[in-house]
Each structure stands twice: as structure tokens, then as C-alpha cells.
Amino acid sequence: MKTGFDYIVIGSGSGGVAVARRLHDAGADVAVIEAGQSSFGVAEIEDPARWFSLQSGPWDWGHHYTPSARILNREIAIPRGKALGGSSATNAMMWYRGVPADYDRWNDTAPGWGWQDCLPAFRAAECWEGGATALRGGDGPLQITRPDPDHPLTRAMIDGGVAMGLDRIDDPNGPEAGGVGLANFNIDKAGLRHTSAQAYIAPILSSERLTVLTETLAHHLTFEGDRATGVAVHSPKREALLTARQGVILAAGALETPRLLMLSGIGPAKELAELDIALRIKAEGVGQNLQDHPLVRALNFRATAPLGAMVGNGGGTLSIWKSDDTLPQADLLAFPVQGRSAVPALWDHYDLDGDDIFSIGLGVMRSYSKGALRLAAATPTAPLEIQPNLLSDPRDLTALVKGVEFLMDMVATSGFSTYFKDYVAPQRGEDFETFVRRSCSTFFHCCGTAHMGAGEDAPVSPRLGVKGCRKLWVADASVIPEIPSCHTHAPVTMIGERAATFILEDA
Numbered sequence: 127m128k129t130g131f132d133y134i135v136i137g138s139g140s141g142g143v144a145v146a147r148r149l150h151d152a153g154a155d156v157a158v159i160e161a162g163q164s165s166f167g168v169a170e171i172e173d174p175a176r177w178f179s180l181q182s183g184p185w186d187w188g189h190h191y192t193p194s195a196r197i198l199n200r201e202i203a204i205p206r207g208k209a210l211g212g213s214s215a216t217n218a219m220m221w222y223r224g225v226p227a228d229y230d231r232w233n234d235t236a237p238g239w240g241w242q243d244c245l246p247a248f249r250a251a252e253c254w255e256g257g258a259t260a261l262r263g264g265d266g267p268l269q270i271t272r273p274d275p276d277h278p279l280t281r282a283m284i285d286g287g288v289a290m291g292l293d294r295i296d297d298p299n300g301p302e303a304g305g306v307g308l309a310n311f312n313i314d315k316a317g318l319r320h321t322s323a324q325a326y327i328a329p330i331l332s333s334e335r336l337t338v339l340t341e342t343l344a345h346h347l348t349f350e351g352d353r354a355t356g357v358a359v360h361s362p363k364r365e366a367l368l369t370a371r372q373g374v375i376l377a378a379g380a381l382e383t384p385r386l387l388m389l390s391g392i393g394p395a396k397e398l399a400e401l402d403i404a405l406r407i408k409a410e411g412v413g414q415n416l417q418d419h420p421l422v423r424a425l426n427f428r429a430t431a432p433l434g435a436m437v438g439n440g441g442g443t444l445s446i447w448k449s450d451d452t453l454p455q456a457d458l459l460a461f462p463v464q465g466r467s468a469v470p471a472l473w474d475h476y477d478l479d480g481d482d483i484f485s486i487g488l489g490v491m492r493s494y495s496k497g498a499l500r501l502a503a504a505t506p507t508a509p510l511e512i513q514p515n516l517l518s519d520p521r522d523l524t525a526l527v528k529g530v531e532f533l534m535d536m537v538a539t540s541g542f543s544t545y546f547k548d549y550v551a552p553q554r555g556e557d558f559e560t561f562v563r564r565s566c567s568t569f570f571h572c573c574g575t576a577h578m579g580a581g582e583d584a585p586v587s588p589r590l591g592v593k594g595c596r597k598l599w600v601a602d603a604s605v606i607p608e609i610p611s612c613h614t615h616a617p618v619t620m621i622g623e624r625a626a627t628f629i630l631e632d633a
């Protein structure tokens with residue numbers, strides 16, 4: 127087996143495959159290490175309608191958020207894809223980049239990350255069905271399409287949003303900063319999920335300069351002095367030390383990258399000492415700054431008729447609006463679900479039976495709550511202690527309560543007149559704050575746990591290098607300094623694209 131490469135990329139998710147492909151195309155010999163199995167040709171992954179069932183079982187890491195009183199002491203699963211393609215192989219396929227202000231705020235602490243700096247990398251990733259524009263890319267690797275607008279729920283969401291005063295927008299990734307319109311999806315023209323691995327890796331699989339090792343778990347990094355030189359890996363077939371002549375890129379995601387840093391001696395001094403891990407670089411920010419969007423899962427309603435077969439991922443539109451008109455940018459996002467959507471606590475509390483239920487998920491996207499993760503043991507497989515502190519910032523709770531009020535009114539508008547029959551969860555007149563606490567879950571957007579920045583608190587530099595050592599970079603959701611007001615696959619893909627640029631420039 128070949129064990130020496132120019133670059134080793136750990137993780138084949140949204141960030142990892144983008145950086146691997148761009149380094150390969152620049153002439154480098156690249157290895158991609160992936161703990162999960164190949165996702166190519168797997169029917170349950172390719173079928174957009176089955177995305178939700180991928181969250182438990184072999185395609186997921188099985189992590190959980192620790193309970194807190196703010197969410198009524200419930201444990202919440204926090205799925206992370208364990209497959210070639212990472213979470214892009216198991217996610218809900220929404221492609222939404224947020225608004226320029228999200229990135230201009232990054233630029234305040236991580237110079238070089240303003241919207242105008244990031245836009246070329248977003249465009250480079252995109253193969254948008256509408257073709258290239260000043261804002262959209264038309265010939266990148268990732269196929270991005272609109273859904274079929276004919277489903278009655280899609281039409282009701284648009285008409286209901288307009289009846290509530292939202293603008294009808296053509297493209298959430300276009301120039302408008304809010305409104306209601308058809309979503310963008312990583313679904314190809316044949317109607318199949320388009321994972322990042324299919325987009326970035328599949329076209330170069332036969333290259334002699336690409337090695338993809340699936341079912342291979344990275345344990346820790348190796349160093350010579352302050353230079354990262356490789357990674358120790360385990361697979362069912364072998365244990366091996368892989369070496370990287372030019373450097374190592376961590377792209378194991380917002381939960382596993384901080385773990386690998388800590389297992390390699392890079393992290394908070396006290397925590398590493400408690401686990402008997404020798405300290406290599408004191409980096410108190412590793413594991414801190416954990417952010418996620420709180421998601422109300424979900425408001426459930428009874429429809430006038432059964433909903434029929436699932437179309438696409440079961441969603442189809444995005445509604446983006448302000449919980450308070452005085453806010454500088456939209457903070458709420460809602461999407462429909464063709465069927466019920468409920469955390470277990472809602473099942474216990476409401477009558478959710480029947481094939482005539484539709485639901486609306488509601489996220490607060492300009493969210494402020496922050497948490498942290500810790501290693502419970504010094505191994506690459508032990509459960510992590512992950513506390514996101516959802517709803518700890520009162521602004522997040524206030525926004526969600528207002529969002530619930532908005533959506534309860536929206537289904538009663540003329541837009542939903544042929545579709546909406548009755549309220550199920552919540553009921554009219556209920557205490558919506560308790561409903562939010564009971565239904566609050568994850569939007570699956572955990573990030574920020576090895577954040578980039580110029581300040582001393584940031585373990586990663588704005589050029590994505592791990593501070594205190596050479597030839598080690600991070601290119602995944604961990605580096606996000608402040609959660610953007612969108613889903614995270616698009617921003618992380620953009621980060622992967624830009625990571626390759628920085629690495630090649632700094633070589």
C-alpha cells in the first residue's frame with residue numbers, strides 16, 4: 127500500500143473533497159482518508175426522499191447533544207455523515223449561502239473573509255441550473271437545481287408567505303436578502319442527490335495522484351518538531367502511518383476535527399492534562415465556540431387530504447424573514463415538510479397520527495447561543511460531551527416564539543385555503559415559549575469548534591493554518607467564527623475551495 131503523499135486530507139465531506147480536488151488539479155499527489163464507506167451508487171443515499179432515515183445507522187456517527195433545562199432536559203441527536211461525501215451524503219441537500227453581512231462579520235475577526243473575498247469560491251463550486259451570473263457559478267462541480275414547483279404544499283408556502291407580506295423571490299441565492307421562493311438543492315437533473323464526493327472526487331477517481339481510503343479512521347497526527355508530517359490510521363485491514371510531504375488538512379467536521387486536534391496534543395491545557403494527553407500546542411479555543419441553529423421541529427398541521435408521495439426531499443421552498451422589522455437582517459427561516467416532523471417529545475404530547483399531516487420547520491438563523499464540546503476519553507471513538515446551550519441567549523427564544531406566531535397565522539391565510547384543515551402541534555392559544563422549548567432541536571449546522579481569527583483566542587489563522595505549527599490546516603465547519611444565517615454545506619464548500627488556494631499560495 128502506498129503510504130506517502132504530498133497532502134493528506136482527513137475527511138471526505140463538504141470541505142475535504144473540495145480542498146482535495148483543487149490540490150490534485152494543481153498537480154499534487156493527494157490522499158483522502160474517510161472513516162465511512164463509499165456512498166457511490168447506494169440507493170438510500172441517492173434518493174432525496176430518504177434523507178431523513180440516514181440519520182441513524184451505518185451512515186452516521188451517532189453523536190448527541192447533552193440535555194439542558196432550557197430544552198426541557200431532552201437529549202438531541204446531532205447527526206454527522208459517516209460516508210464518502212461526509213454530511214453532504216446524508217444531509218437535506220439545501221444549498222443556501224446566506225447574505226453578504228454574514229461574511230462581512232467574519233471579516234471583522236478573520237481578515238480576508240468578507241463577502242467579496244468569498245464570492246469567487248462560492249461561484250467556483252456551483253453548477254447552477256440557471257447558468258452563470260455575477261452572483262452564481264455555472265460550470266463548477268456541484269450540481270444545483272430548483273425543485274418541481276407543482277406540489278400543493280410548495281404553492282401554499284409561496285402564496286401563504288406572500289399573503290403575510292413576504293416578497294416572492296426568484297432565487298434565495300440571488301440579490302434579494304429575504305422573502306419566499308423555491309429553494310436550491312444539490313439534486314442532479316435525474317433527480318438524485320449530488321454529493322460533494324460525486325462532484326469533486328468521482329471525476330478523478332482513476333487519477334494516479336488520488337488515493338481514497340474509505341473505512342479508515344484517523345487516530346492522531348504525527349509531527350517532526352513543529353511540522354505536521356502525517357497521520358496514524360486504523361482500518362479493518364490495517365494500521366498504518368501515512369506521511370505527507372507537503373502537509374495535512376483536517377476536514378473531519380466540527381465534532382471530529384477538534385477531537386483529532388486534542389488527541390494530537392493541540393487543545394486546552396487542563397483538559398488534555400486530565401486525559402493524560404501530552405500537550406503539544408496550548409490552544410484554549412479548541413472545542414469552544416460551538417454554534418448551531420436551533421430548529422423548531424416542527425409545527426404540525428392537519429391537511430384537507432393525504433399528502434401523496436414525497437417529492438424531492440419533501441421540502442421545496444425557503445421562507446426567510448425578520449422576527450422584528452428593526453433588525454438589520456432576516457433572522458428566521460422556514461421550510462415545509464410533506465408529512466409530520468416531530469422530536470419524540472412532540473409525539474408524546476400531541477396526536478400526530480394519520481397520513482394527512484404536513485409540517486413546517488422553523489429555524490432561527492441569526493442565532494447567538496454558544497456552547498462547547500469536550501473529550502470524555504482519549505480515544506477516537508468514545509462519545510463526546512457536546513453542549514450547544516441551545517436557547518441560552520434569550521434573543522434566540524424570542525425570535526422563535528415570534529416565528530411560531532407568524533406561521534400559525536400564515537396557514538390561516540388564503541394561500542393555504544385549499545390545503546390547511548386544522549392545527550395539531552401547537553394548538554391555537556397554547557404557550558408558544560413552552561412549545562419552542564419542547565420542540566427545539568438541531569438544524570444540523572454545528573460549527574465553530576476550531577475557529578479562525580486573528581485574535582489569540584482563535585486556534586486557526588485566517589489562512590486556515592493551525593497556529594503554533596507548520597503544514598497543518600483545517601478546512602471544515604470547525605473554522606467558522608460566527609454561524610452564518612444559512613445552512614452550512616455551502617459555506618463549508620466555499621471554505622474548502624479557499625483552503626486549497628491558501629495552501630498552494632503558502633507552499
Ligand SMILES: Cc1cc2nc3c(=O)[nH]c(=O)nc-3n(C[C@H](O)[C@H](O)[C@H](O)COP(=O)(O)OP(=O)(O)OC[C@H]3O[C@@H](n4cnc5c(N)ncnc54)[C@H](O)[C@@H]3O)c2cc1C
Pocket residue numbers: 136137138139140141142159160161162181205206207208209210211212213214216217218219220221222342343344345377378379380382383386506569570571572601602603604613614615616618
Ligand atoms: C442530517 C443533516 C442534514 C443537513 N442538512 C443540510 C442542508 O440541507 N443544507 C446544508 O447546507 N447543510 C445541511 N447540513 C449540514 C452540512 O451538511 C454540514 O454542515 C457540512 O456537510 C459539514 O461539512 P464538513 O466538511 O465540516 O464535515 P462533514 O461533511 O461531516 O465531513 C467530515 C468527514 O470526515 C469524516 N471523519 C470524521 N472523523 C474522521 C476520522 N477520525 N478519520 C477519518 N474520517 C473522519 C466523516 O466521516 C465525514 O465524512 C446537514 C447535516 C446533516 C447531518
